[in-house]
Amino acid sequence: LAKTTQPISMDSYEGQEVNITCSHNNIATNDYITWYQQFPSQGPRFIIQGYKTKVTNEVASLFIPADRKSSTLSLPRVSLSDTAVYYCLVGYGQNFVFGPGTRLSVLP
Amino acid sequence: KAGVTQTPRYLIKTRGQQVTLSCSPISGHRSVSWYQQTPGQGLQFLFEYFSETQRNKGNFPGRFSGRQFSNSRSEMNVSTLELGDSALYLCASSPFGAGGVYEQYFGPGTRLTVT
Numbered sequence: 001l002a003k004t005t006q007p008i009s010m011d012s013y014e015g016q017e018v019n020i021t022c023s024h025n026n027i028a029t030n031d032y033i034t035w036y037q038q039f040p041s042q043g044p045r046f047i048i049q050g051y052k053t054k055v056t057n058e059v060a061s062l063f064i065p066a067d068r069k070s071s072t073l074s075l076p077r078v079s080l081s082d083t084a085v086y087y088c089l090v091g092y093g094q095n096f097v098f099g100p101g102t103r104l105s106v107l108p
Numbered sequence: 109k110a111g112v113t114q115t116p117r118y119l120i121k122t123r124g125q126q127v128t129l130s131c132s133p134i135s136g137h138r139s140v141s142w143y144q145q146t147p148g149q150g151l152q153f154l155f156e157y158f159s160e161t162q163r164n165k166g167n168f169p170g171r172f173s174g175r176q177f178s179n180s181r182s183e184m185n186v187s188t189l190e191l192g193d194s195a196l197y198l199c200a201s202s203p204f205g206a207g208g209v210y211e212q213y214f215g216p217g218t219r220l221t222v223t
Contacts, residue, residue, distance in 0.1 A: 034211070034212075041216075042216060043112075043198050043200070043215050043217055044151070044214045045214070046212065046213065095153060095165070095166050095167065096153040096166070097153065098143075098150060099150075100150050
């Protein structure tokens with residue numbers, strides 16, 4: 001049974017770089033890996049998406065090794081407003097599977 | 109451009125009843141997906157529609173169904189409600205038509221409470 005796992009929680013301080021890793025076995029060949037951010041009482045918000053190697057946008061980087069069995073979201077220089085839950089989403093054929101979410105707490 | 113809208117935002121139903129939730133995607137988006145979010149199970153994929161056809165389906169019982177109209181608006185229906193159906197139901201739309209995972213834009217959700 002396909003499963004996506006990620007750490008339940010992480011703490012960081014303002015200005016630090018944060019790396020959150022998601023493990024995803026049985027990922028399908030054509031599936032992409034997507035990361036979302038969710039604040040309380042809101043729907044998830046798209047952060048970044050990738051297929052392999054490295055992808056970077058204005059808010060984050062995504063690292064995916066060659067075997068694609070995991071991915072790492074990197075948030076540079078986090079601020080208090082980055083406190084949220086972060087989810088990875090991977091498509092498994094006919095079923096899209098979200099990770100359990102990582103609750104990131106950024107401390108001053 | 110307006111975002112994804114979901115109606116109603118809050119709903120209270122009784123066990124055994126049925127409920128219909130509505131989602132209007134971002135203009136031009138043809139793919140609509142539905143998710144259930146609960147504290148215990150997290151975010152779970154229900155189904156995805158593209159051009160009025162259900163293309164992908166998650167592991168939910170047949171009480172959960174959906175449809176998409178020609179204007180890409182979507183509805184999901186839950187029949188014979190159970191207490192465990194209490195959840196936040198999220199709709200997401202995407203401009204892409206290919207399979208796999210792609211950028212999705214989420215609505216604020218409908219909070220369903222079953223008593």
